[in-house]
Amino acid sequence: MIRLAPAGVLALLLAAFASAGAAETRPKAAAPAAPHAAQHVAPVAAVRSPVPPMDFQHRQLPNGLQVYTVRDTHTPNVAVQVWYKVGSKDDPKGRSGFAHLFEHLMFKATRDMPEGTFDRLTEDVGGTNNASTNADYTEYHEVVPANYLQPILWAEAERMGSLVVDDAAFRSERNVVEEELRQRVLAEPYGELFYRLMPEVSFTVSPYGRPTIGSIADLDTATLADVQAFHAVWYRPDNAVLVVVGNFEPDQLNGWIDQYFGKLQRPAWPMPPQPPAEPAPHQARIWAAYEPNTPLPAVLFTYLAPPAGGRDTPALEVADQILGGGDSSRLHQALVYRDQIAQSVMTLLEPRQQPGAYGVGMILNPGVSLDRAQTALLAQVDGMRTRPATAEELARAKNQLVTQILLNRETANGKAGELAAAVVLYGDADEVNREVAEIEKVTAADVQRIAQTYWINPTRGEIRYESDAAKPANAVEHGPSPQIQAPVLTAPPGVEVATLAPPAQRETPPAPGAPVTFHPPTPAERTLANGLRVVIDSNHSLPVVSAELVVGVGAAADPQTRPGVASMTASLVTKGAGNLTAPDIARGIEDLGGSLDSGAAQDASELSLTVERSQLDRAMPIFAVVARRPTFAPAELERQRLQALDDLKVSMADPPALGGWAAARAVYGAAPYGAPVSGGPRSLAALTPKDEIAYHQTWWRPDLTTLVLSGDLTPEEGFAAAERWFGDWARPSAQPPSTPPAAGPPLPPRVIVVDLPQAGQAAVIVTRRGLERRDPHYYAALVANQVLGGGFSSRLNQEIRIKRGLSYGATSGFAFRRAPGPFLASTQTKNPSAPEVAGLILAAMKGMTATPATPEELKARQSALVGEFGRTVETTSGMAGVLGRLSLYGIDLGEIGRYADRVQAVTPQEVQALSAQALDPSVASVVVVGDAKIFLPALKAQFPNVDVIPVAEVDLESPTLRKR
Numbered sequence: 024m025i026r027l028a029p030a031g032v033l034a035l036l037l038a039a040f041a042s043a044g045a046a047e048t049r050p051k052a053a054a055p056a057a058p059h060a061a062q063h064v065a066p067v068a069a070v071r072s073p074v075p076p077m078d079f080q081h082r083q084l085p086n087g088l089q090v091y092t093v094r095d096t097h098t099p100n101v102a103v104q105v106w107y108k109v110g111s112k113d114d115p116k117g118r119s120g121f122a123h124l125f126e127h128l129m130f131k132a133t134r135d136m137p138e139g140t141f142d143r144l145t146e147d148v149g150g151t152n153n154a155s156t157n158a159d160y161t162e163y164h165e166v167v168p169a170n171y172l173q174p175i176l177w178a179e180a181e182r183m184g185s186l187v188v189d190d191a192a193f194r195s196e197r198n199v200v201e202e203e204l205r206q207r208v209l210a211e212p213y214g215e216l217f218y219r220l221m222p223e224v225s226f227t228v229s230p231y232g233r234p235t236i237g238s239i240a241d242l243d244t245a246t247l248a249d250v251q252a253f254h255a256v257w258y259r260p261d262n263a264v265l266v267v268v269g270n271f272e273p274d275q276l277n278g279w280i281d282q283y284f285g286k287l288q289r290p291a292w293p294m295p296p297q298p299p300a301e302p303a304p305h306q307a308r309i310w311a312a313y314e315p316n317t318p319l320p321a322v323l324f325t326y327l328a329p330p331a332g333g334r335d336t337p338a339l340e341v342a343d344q345i346l347g348g349g350d351s352s353r354l355h356q357a358l359v360y361r362d363q364i365a366q367s368v369m370t371l372l373e374p375r376q377q378p379g380a381y382g383v384g385m386i387l388n389p390g391v392s393l394d395r396a397q398t399a400l401l402a403q404v405d406g407m408r409t410r411p412a413t414a415e416e417l418a419r420a421k422n423q424l425v426t427q428i429l430l431n432r433e434t435a436n437g438k439a440g441e442l443a444a445a446v447v448l449y450g451d452a453d454e455v456n457r458e459v460a461e462i463e464k465v466t467a468a469d470v471q472r473i474a475q476t477y478w479i480n481p482t483r484g485e486i487r488y489e490s491d492a493a494k495p496a497n498a499v500e501h502g503p504s505p506q507i508q509a510p511v512l513t514a515p516p517g518v519e520v521a522t523l524a525p526p527a528q529r530e531t532p533p534a535p536g537a538p539v540t541f542h543p544p545t546p547a548e549r550t551l552a553n554g555l556r557v558v559i560d561s562n563h564s565l566p567v568v569s570a571e572l573v574v575g576v577g578a579a580a581d582p583q584t585r586p587g588v589a590s591m592t593a594s595l596v597t598k599g600a601g602n603l604t605a606p607d608i609a610r611g612i613e614d615l616g617g618s619l620d621s622g623a624a625q626d627a628s629e630l631s632l633t634v635e636r637s638q639l640d641r642a643m644p645i646f647a648v649v650a651r652r653p654t655f656a657p658a659e660l661e662r663q664r665l666q667a668l669d670d671l672k673v674s675m676a677d678p679p680a681l682g683g684w685a686a687a688r689a690v691y692g693a694a695p696y697g698a699p700v701s702g703g704p705r706s707l708a709a710l711t712p713k714d715e716i717a718y719h720q721t722w723w724r725p726d727l728t729t730l731v732l733s734g735d736l737t738p739e740e741g742f743a744a745a746e747r748w749f750g751d752w753a754r755p756s757a758q759p760p761s762t763p764p765a766a767g768p769p770l771p772p773r774v775i776v777v778d779l780p781q782a783g784q785a786a787v788i789v790t791r792r793g794l795e796r797r798d799p800h801y802y803a804a805l806v807a808n809q810v811l812g813g814g815f816s817s818r819l820n821q822e823i824r825i826k827r828g829l830s831y832g833a834t835s836g837f838a839f840r841r842a843p844g845p846f847l848a849s850t851q852t853k854n855p856s857a858p859e860v861a862g863l864i865l866a867a868m869k870g871m872t873a874t875p876a877t878p879e880e881l882k883a884r885q886s887a888l889v890g891e892f893g894r895t896v897e898t899t900s901g902m903a904g905v906l907g908r909l910s911l912y913g914i915d916l917g918e919i920g921r922y923a924d925r926v927q928a929v930t931p932q933e934v935q936a937l938s939a940q941a942l943d944p945s946v947a948s949v950v951v952v953g954d955a956k957i958f959l960p961a962l963k964a965q966f967p968n969v970d971v972i973p974v975a976e977v978d979l980e981s982p983t984l985r986k987r
């Protein structure tokens with residue numbers, strides 16, 4: 024399977040890579056059965072719907088550019104991706120982070136495009152753009168309305184052939200990259216473990232051993248000449264792959280590609296040689312690390328992994344799924360569920376062109392020693408070599424992997440990414456159409472061979488990761504001393520350095536074509552006799568169905584002394600129901616390649632399911648019994664309690680998470696919206712099964728609930744499934760009780776500093792009371808926020824990131840709820856800059872009234888909103904989520920078809936009036952979480968009445984945030 028690296032490795036911290044399952048023909052529907060009669064989990068299904076092949080076209084231009092295209096007329100969009108075969112393994116010696124730096128620089132100026140033009144051509148027309156850097160490649164991707172394909176191709180060719188790499192751009196983006204490093208590596212818990220230590224312990228020779236994000240020291244010593252040489256060496260047509268997927272005319276597209284990319288010259292100098300590959304290790308490499316931002320200890324093993332595209336890749340992916348994929352995996356069942364040694368487990372699999380690394384690790388539960396954790400983890404890895412995979416494990420893993428392939432292909436951008444990865448990482452585009460068959464062929468013997476060949480414990484890398492507070496007095500951090508053989512950068516002769524042309528000499532972007540019309544589907548709805556509202560959205564593009572059960576009450580109904588009841592109730596419904604245990608439920612859904620999630624927010628509790636279409640009749644009985652008849656077993660409550668307490672401990676070391684809790688208390692105080700949804704240490708410790716049973720019996724009832732089914736089914740099939748599994752769900756005779764006002768009365772603003780010593784960065788949040796979802800000014804608020812902080816081109820991001828390089832990104836948003844929800848503008852910055860950034864946010868909010876949005880600015884931001892909405896409803900889960908929220912707040916479902924018109928009808932005058940009312944900074948609170956000794960004097964000069972709370976004195980359950 025083609026699995027791409029996530030944008031941030033920390034996304035993997037609390038869950039293993041989750042993959043999913045595959046397809047053939049639709050089975051006959053199972054005989055109806057009442058959910059309360061379920062005695063066992065449906066067996067693993069052997070029949071699946073077929074995965075449609077990707078019908079791609081390929082050609083190569085004379086200059087070496089590889090071009091792959093896939094036409095899809097079912098979407099109004101087009102995705103364009105350009106992958107350059109240069110990554111962090113190609114960073115020059117002493118210049119780690121160069122490939123990642125170029126990911127940023129490629130969005131600056133070209134000969135004909137002033138800085139910011141690329142965003143004008145994407146965000147401002149309803150599209151999106153982004154990029155990522157991997158060890159082997161750097162990729163750039165855009166999704167735009169199909170009529171903007173020609174301008175995007177022109178712009179991509181511009182930055183391939185005439186990027187302006189000058190001192191101003193270099194210094195600006197270097198500052199931004201350093202802020203990104205502080206945010207991802209220094210501020211986030213376990214950032215050092217995943218970004219720096221894991222590669223260093225995994226490799227002794229290969230440049231894979233350096234962190235992709237680089238180091239501040241290397242970035243600070245880089246010169247402009249170094250950067251210009253790097254661009255000349257690597258950014259060239261014969262080192263690039265162009266992929267276009269979406270709604271286009273093939274002949275027209277090929278003409279544009281020839282016109283814009285065909286004129287680019289292949290450089291005369293050769294491509295640099297590949298760096299050395301990592302040899303097989305001969306001994307264990309053990310590293311003891313002590314870092315300040317470590318709420319709980321961790322242990323991580325790494326093993327040499329085969330290169331992508333080899334014969335072992337499919338078997339490795341199946342083995343990885345069996346070991347660490349989901350709640351039914353061996354790691355989770357043994358270490359998290361049964362023995363409760365780990366707070367979370369993870370496996371880290373990333374395809375590489377050369378031999379790479381495979382990671383297996385866990386975050387420990389409090390009180391568990393590293394020695395015990397190491398022994399337990401070794402036992403599970405050893406078990407993969409000695410205990411062959413069962414038929415059930417094999418089938419489950421394959422189902423999960425193939426379903427994930429289907430989900431990846433729900434969007435044009437997902438298809439483009441899979442195709443490009445097949446070319447760049449696997450060396451063969453046909454891999455996208457072979458991968459399912461290759462996964463199906465994997466046997467138990469193949470899985471065991473993978474474990475015996477690669478997961479060799481005597482030669483593993485190991486990191487034992489603890490807080491610096493646990494470091495013994497005489498202890499010394501120790502580990503391997505890698506001798507990385509990094510390439511030496513040699514500047515090619517005669518490189519032409521591009522400069523921005525005078526305005527009169529610049530080529531202008533081509534005009535867009537005629538718009539491709541898009542008509543959102545009209546959902547069907549019906550209310551069952553018991554009051555359950557059922558909404559069906561039919562989408563037959565792929566054999567996938569998403570179900571969303573939305574209970575119209577959430578954490579705002581928690582008892583005042585028990586914050587966290589709604590959240591814990593939602594967590595526990597999937598941990599035992601009817602006659603099914605938690606492992607039964609996990610296996611039952613994951614056997615089918617599906618995913619089952621639950622949770623609670625302030626206004627709602629939700630249960631969601633995504634599954635391949637032919638498995639729906641097997642998944643729905645589990646989905647229904649989980650919603651209707653959870654058991655709330657004491658042992659499961661205890662497991663979830665410990666998990667929630669550990670999550671709190673981790674989040675209390677994370678500046679933005681801690682800042683979000685403080686912001687809620689600043690705006691709402693003792694009102695329900697002010698309390699932490701997940702609860703606090705005291706309330707979690709006091710919860711009993713009776714609390715969850717009472718909450719479920721009171722609020723999880725059909726007449727307060729909406730069931731949304733979105734995907735490959737007809738309305739008749741959807742209504743029949745709802746009636747079959749939920750029609751006999753009895754409506755209680757009593758009316759639901761009343762609840763206190765969720766938002767409470769408005770409170771005076773506060774300035775709060777949470778002192779988090781040694782924090783690698785400060786989180787800065789400006790917050791105030793916002794609007795409710797049914798407010799008549801909802802659309803004006805959406806547009807106003809988009810101008811202020813919605814997207815890369817927003818005013819906040821322009822001021823804080825682009826102009827000053829003070830942050831990796833700044834954003835804002837309204838949380839529209841049943842009662843007035845909060846408005847938040849937030850960012851992260853180095854500690855000394857926190858006061859300056861707080862002032863910039865407040866000034867930008869004030870400027871929304873003082874400096875009204877121009878018609879041009881407004882049009883661009885409106886287009887961005889419409890495009891973002893279109894991309895959201897492109898997937899079954901996205902559509903189910905939108906319909907569920909409309910239902911929750913009593914909004915007519917036809918609003919989904921009126922969204923674009925309503926957004927585009929907002930006037931500059933409405934935005935200015937809304938801003939004066941809802942974005943007035945004079946009533947806003949300011950929250951800063953960071954190392955207070957660094958920024959507090961400057962902050963007090965701005966805000967004399969600062970309430971400083973040491974992190975050890977923070978009480979999330981107190982309206983004042985202070986321990987009594």
